[in-house]
Amino acid sequence: MKIETLAVHAGRQVDPGSGDVAPALHLATTFQRDADGGYARGFSYARPDNPTRQALETCLAQLEGGKHALCFGSGSAATLSVFSTLRAGDHVVAPQECYHGTRQQLREIVSPWGVQVDFVDTTRVETIEAAMRPSTRLVWLETPSNPTLRLTDIAAVVRLAHARNAVVGCDNTFATPVLQRPLDLGVDIVVHSSTKYFGGHSDVMGGAAILRDDARAQQVRNFQGVGGGIPSPFDCWLIRRSLATLPYRMRAQCMNAAHVARFLESHRKVERVLYPGLPSHPQHALAQKQMPGFGAIVSVCVRGGAAAAMAVAARTRLFIRATSLGGVESLIEHRASVEGPDTLTPQNLLRLSVGLEHPDDLAADLDQALG
Numbered sequence: 231m232k233i234e235t236l237a238v239h240a241g242r243q244v245d246p247g248s249g250d251v252a253p254a255l256h257l258a259t260t261f262q263r264d265a266d267g268g269y270a271r272g273f274s275y276a277r278p279d280n281p282t283r284q285a286l287e288t289c290l291a292q293l294e295g296g297k298h299a300l301c302f303g304s305g306s307a308a309t310l311s312v313f314s315t316l317r318a319g320d321h322v323v324a325p326q327e328c329y330h331g332t333r334q335q336l337r338e339i340v341s342p343w344g345v346q347v348d349f350v351d352t353t354r355v356e357t358i359e360a361a362m363r364p365s366t367r368l369v370w371l372e373t374p375s376n377p378t379l380r381l382t383d384i385a386a387v388v389r390l391a392h393a394r395n396a397v398v399g400c401d402n403t404f405a406t407p408v409l410q411r412p413l414d415l416g417v418d419i420v421v422h423s424s425t426k427y428f429g430g431h432s433d434v435m436g437g438a439a440i441l442r443d444d445a446r447a448q449q450v451r452n453f454q455g456v457g458g459g460i461p462s463p464f465d466c467w468l469i470r471r472s473l474a475t476l477p478y479r480m481r482a483q484c485m486n487a488a489h490v491a492r493f494l495e496s497h498r499k500v501e502r503v504l505y506p507g508l509p510s511h512p513q514h515a516l517a518q519k520q521m522p523g524f525g526a527i528v529s530v531c532v533r534g535g536a537a538a539a540m541a542v543a544a545r546t547r548l549f550i551r552a553t554s555l556g557g558v559e560s561l562i563e564h565r566a567s568v569e570g571p572d573t574l575t576p577q578n579l580l581r582l583s584v585g586l587e588h589p590d591d592l593a594a595d596l597d598q599a600l601g
């Protein structure tokens with residue numbers, strides 16, 4: 231079935247007892263044992279598994295084209311679940327430009343375990359190849375990247391990594407399975423921050439790891455159930471509710487983002503627009519090959535420096551000044567100042583998360599803010 235149909239129906243059924251059409255919210259932390267001490271209904275205690283989380287996991291596995299999905303309390307916990315499978319002596323190749331929390335995990339949590347990490351420009355496959363060692367266990371990708379929206383050729387990296395017995399993980403948060411299918415391209419583990427497009431309304435945090443391999447899934451499931459970084463049933467229920475509209479939200483937000491990107495590219499106060507859907511994007515051809523849509527994040531470098539960029543963000547009325555992305559409301563953020571002193575992000579860059587408002591209103595707001 232197509233993703234629109236799965237988004238509505240996967241992991242859902244009419245409740246056989248009550249006839250509820252909408253999914254139930256199961257708040258129980260513990261479940262009744264059978265007379266013989268067993269758990270024939272499959273649930274014992276809500277940390278290892280519960281019905282509301284299971285329904286969300288079933289849905290996410292199908293949306294992403296995986297066999298197993300494991301949900302966490304945040305995207306960061308989902309990322310750490312993948313890194314938890316690394317052992318002392320293992321080597322990781324990760325993107326120079328990736329979500330700053332992921333970089334921080336690798337530096338501050340994973341490296342002290344005795345894992346070696348190299349941060350390289352993953353947009354060039356040769357650079358990944360040059361960084362690989364016999365001990366390379368994991369190649370981590372994030373494409374499109376945050377915040378300059380550079381792409382990595384997923385299929386090419388998978389060929390390279392698998393030839394050297396390394397696993398490929400991909401953070402698919404910016405694209406979602408609507409726009410990019412890493413597992414179909416051979417990636418071993420996909421990770422999402424469900425806080426973004428999956429939740430879609432800036433009101434719930436969550437994360438997920440999705441994969442096909444049973445043994446690897448068992449390791450991640452162990453980190454989930456024993457490590458305990460689980461989402462609440464209500465958060466799972468909210469995310470499942472939002473997923474029904476994900477394909478249509480993505481489509482509309484991509485159209486709005488393309489409109490905003492074209493408008494900005496024609497504006498005299500703008501130095502450069504970074505959006506994979508623009509023919510001026512250096513990897514537009516790869517974007518067309520790898521993604522059926524180009525996402526709803528647009529980064530814009532304004533003329534002048536950090537102060538000029540801050541001033542534009544200070545004047546927007548519809549775009550809300552806030553971090554995060556993927557909600558129905560459009561956000562604007564001066565990214566370098568959020569990422570801290572070691573940031574590689576240009577000081578005049580503003581990252582826009584384009585929402586579901588009318589694109590003419592969004593363009594008009596940016597026009598008055600640019601002045």
Ligand SMILES: *Cc1c(COP(=O)(O)O)cnc(C)c1O
Pocket residue numbers: 304305306307329331332372376401403404422423424425426435436437
């Ligand atoms: C937000 C984000 C994360 C982290 O997710 P949280 O839910 O905030 O922990 C990871 N990767 C990307 C690309 C993100 O945008």
